[in-house]
């Protein structure tokens with residue numbers, strides 16, 4: 123297993139994260155347990171801040187959909203990044219954590235009346251408007267509230283990123299954004315410029331996630347800058363802000379080759395500056411929205427091995443105490459992960475096993491076919507790179523309580539999300555009088 127962030131193997135041959143022995147973490151906090159490596163998370167924020175903000179004056183906003191709770195909001199703010207939220211719930215979390223509203227960017231393809239009103243009331247920095255319905259609704263709500271909404275329009279650049287089809291978002295047939303090619307995006311820009319309570323600032327696109335080819339980004343810049351030029355030609359309005367979304371890929375398994383953030387910044391900014399010079403207009407302020415590449419490698423999930431089932435000649439299953447409830451990514455995208463037995467890291471792998479979850483679902487697998495040392499019931503299994511889209515996509519299928527999350531650093535571990543209890547699970551249930 124690749125060791126991310128502050129991970130190391132200690133003298134006892136155990137996996138250590140943030141200076142904490144993972145077996146001690148499992149004992150103290152129970153399993154399944156999300157472990158968040160604070161330094162790894164912060165270092166990635168700093169890498170982005172240095173590569174984009176300090177080097178080119180670009181803005182970096184962390185995509186909260188990958189992993190968000192109050193403590194994460196605090197770290198993101200301290201590291202000087204903005205925050206991308208996509209729902210009332212994410213917005214509420216950010217505001218509750220004291221995240222400055224003016225550094226919040228409100229995304230989403232179907233924001234409700236209530237969510238838009240909440241964001242107007244909070245005076246979030248930017249509304250990333252996805253469609254014409256939203257634009258009209260936002261204008262009328264802003265009018266009622268006596269405010270003006272700062273808007274960036276999400277457009278569909280018509281780019282097919284090389285990634286899983288479920289996490290590809292830049293192609294024309296997408297639920298996100300206004301299509302450039304058929305004129306819908308230009309019509310929306312013109313409408314935004316007409317509306318009294320809309321302050322049109324720029325354009326946004328996001329071509330997908332888990333992307334390794336930096337050329338996808340320079341190509342995106344070309345399409346977006348050509349459209350910005352067309353906007354200027356047709357309306358006389360300069361696009362002041364260009365938000366290029368997120369998507370940089372991370373290492374999950376052998377073969378994944380993440381590109382350094384500084385190369386991503388260099389390729390992107392070179393393309394922006396070249397195109398601005400070619401079209402002879404001021405380069406817009408660039409925004410990027412990384413999520414997975416910040417939170418992914420900072421997270422590890424610890425599980426306890428329970429039932430072990432050998433079907434001779436077919437397969438050996440190790441069942442763990444979590445699964446698709448805390449990490450639905452294999453079930454959704456056939457995602458692959460590396461793992462180790464946290465107390466046997468120095469032992470040589472000796473058998474091929476598959477790791478199963480505990481939900482009543484054949485598809486509830488965490489890893490198919492992985493070489494591990496001989497496992498016994500009670501061993502702790504650590505699955506790496508689970509910081510992104512795990513906790514944030516967790517669910518209560520089979521009424522499994524969602525795991526706790528601890529933040530580890532310098533040998534200390536602090537609970538940042540407590541484990542759900544059975545009482546939590548029934549806390550929203552009501553029994554009508556006639557059923558009592």
Ligand SMILES: Cc1ncc(COP(=O)(O)O)c(C=O)c1O
Nearest residue numbers: 185328331368369411412413414
């Ligand atoms: C609009 C938008 N911005 C940013 C992101 C973050 O992407 P990633 O986690 O791949 O960096 C996403 C998710 O794919 C997104 O939809």
Ligand SMILES: N[C@@H](CCCC[NH3+])C(=O)O
Nearest residue numbers: 187289331451455510511
């Ligand atoms: N949830 C997806 C990424 C979705 C990107 C959201 N726009 C994943 O785990 O890979």
